[in-house]
Amino acid sequence: MARSVTINPPKMCQPMGAILAYMGVHGCVPLVHGSQGCSTYPRYNIARHFRESAEVAVSSLAEDAAVYGGAKNLTEAIKNVKSRINPALIGICTTCMSETIGDDVKLISKKAIAPDDTMKIIPASTPSYVGTHLTGYDNAMRALVETLAVKGKPNNKINIITGIINPGDIREIKNMLRIMNVKNIFLSDISETLDTPIMPGGHKPLLPDGGTEPADIIDSANSLGTIAICRTAGSAATYLQNKFKVPAVLAPAPIGVVNNDRFVQNISKLSGAPIPDEIKKDRGRLIDSMVDVHHYMYGRKVAIFGDPDIVSAIVRFCAEAGMNPTVAMTATKHKDFAPDIKAVNTEYKTDTQILEGTDLYEFHKVVEAQGAELILGNSKGKDVADDEGVPLVRFGFPVYDRVGVYRYSIMGYNGSIYLLDQMTNAILDHKYDPNKLHQ
């Protein structure tokens, strides 16, 4: 992309991702060290995607901080969060503002509480002018592990770093681990914290139930291995490997046949657990679902945008199902994105155009040139799909113009079935005379 101006970017800034990582930890209050918009905008985004409230503190930096630094505000913010909520953790994310004025967040936060305080402060450096929301997630997750993980006795568990995926995805992956009888630590786990029930009498805890216990993050140094579902969130895995010799597995996201096989094999290898029949049957149902729809889906042109790990995994799955992925686009650059898709191109003789570090304006131009009968992406793809007169199957974050997307999984064998059914039904709705659908 030779432009200076970015038009319709499907990417957000680091604090957004960092807040999501922190929100998956039980008793953790995210604290944004910056201007008030830097907490309010991500909160808004979380509310509209998950249809849940997200309580986030902010140090409310103002003009005086630009001159004198933000230490006073951050110190006060930490004290106020502690005295009112007394959380187990405060997860700090920095911003453009605090990074540019050069606040030493580690030092300030250390001074803000007593050395023997039971509350821990996680300092993540997440300036918005570096990377994207995924960088922020990765930085916060690494900060959590770096601050908390301590070597102890082996725990016979597997760490799963989720990255930015949905509560439904996490539940499905947990289900697979349960079937395989593999104990686990999720880093982190928004499956309950951002999908909360309404309970009798409207009683709710101050901070949501669920999430990864801080004790489990401490214990993550003692696991059999770490699997990063999203490689963009993998630096905590690498840290655990380098520091505590916990093997890190950075592999494609479990979407489609081969990527799920690899995921299950990795779990089996790390844990020594055999692959149970129930998993094999789920796999068989995925293949059955692909066989059932291959007449409808063969050669269907699909254009996909989103976060790199998910997009490249979906590209492979679409190719497995006989579809024709014409465009694969991600705004966040990642070293594995292009090689993943080139490998699919070689294997399936497809010709997927790779767009990396670009925007939806560019995506749209390439979709126009390459053609698409289906767009896959988040709610920001609506206009491209409408302009092209094709359906949009929604996945990823944020999806705010449909309900429930966060509830369902597109991962695991079962989630892949769901994704394929969504794609097929969109094609059936859009392309088929109802008479042609009688069998």
Place this chain on the structure above:
Amino acid sequence: MTTILPECDIPIPQRKPHIVCHEPGNMVLPMCNVQTVPGDMTERGCTFAGCRGVVGGPVKDAIQLVHGPIGCAYYTWGTRRNLSDTKLHRKYCFSTDLTEESVIYGGAKKLLNSIIESHELFPEGKAVFVYSTCVVGLIGDDTDAICKQAQEKIGIPVIPFHCEGFRGVSQSLGHHIANRTLFEKVVGTEEPEETTPYDMCIVGEFNIDGDAWIVKPLFERMGVRVLSVFTGNASYSDIPPMHRAKLNIVQCQRSSTYIAKMIQDKYGVPYINVSLFGMAQTAEALRDVGKFFHLEENAEKVIAEELALYQSRIDHYRKKLEGKKCFIYQGAPRAWHWMEPMRELGIETILTATTFGHKDDYEKIMEKAKPGHICIDNPNALEIEEYLVKLKPDFFIGGLKEKYLTYKLGIPFINGHSYEEGPYAGFEGFVNFAKDIDVAVNSPVWKFINQPLEVK
């Protein structure tokens, strides 16, 4: 004493002056428009939000270019429901997407190129609005000079807004900056093609979910010519001739009185405050405008027509809502705009709160409040939860960030920022508003809140 310290604020007693309980004859206003207590879980946004999101953003044929790292542009892309009849301003998001390199070496060149490219790619853009975010103010890009240079090159107005998020205490300063910038750089730069004795601007009407499409025709039917709406569904070209109005009416009196006052001071155009919500207030606004233009009979005719169409439907909802109690928490003016309309539905507002209200907003609230009414300035999440639990209103009119918290507590909710199924303004809009309240309060979904699952 009429100030209160809720339980959640015991560790931060500095919140006490911000929360008052109304006592007749002893009007105490909450402390307001001051810095937020750091870490208090505020709902406030930033100056950029007020400028880009609220006032500048609705101008439908301006290229809305955010100068800064990506987040600020993304989060204001098509979010606030400020509708228009063309697509440019909600469909497209323009950003200089500054990275570390620009933070070190400056973002001037990237900004200049971005303006030129945006213009080339979107010639339908009649102006470029350039919004500075935090980092731009800190690294010191001379956006005025760059915008001037760009304007000379591309031949359409390029307007810099100095709305760095860290300026001020809330969104409020951003409104002021947008008003002042548009007044100083745009108003008066062109004369209207023609003027009539009945030219009026509707100021502070952002066409949320189509509000302007409801209220503008009311005045037109009276024989008033609406010269501009500032800035709902506005074209850039609607702003320059605002100084030739004979009258400005101001709906959002927090975000936009500034420009009405500046136009009054410089051009002698008077302005009047209006509340275009509810039957009585809307009728009063029409009468005030009618009186100004000596179109009283026309105003009465329009009011009568509207009441004939909609009053029976309001009466219908009143029967279903009479005796209910609500909270209203809005940016500022809608908290007091809606207190009287709620009474038209038989509903009493027992708590109001505003994110960025000033003294005049709280005066207007207190004038309307009954004894015991609680009023909170810049409430935070914990205070909101505590009062919802303690006072158990029948419903809460707030913003999206509070919506799901309220639901979890088993309390019905209406999104007053973007609306549920608006528009809410004017007579017809008030029927939508009443309907949404009825839906919220009387839906059967709430009955399960008090039906726990037990073995029988």
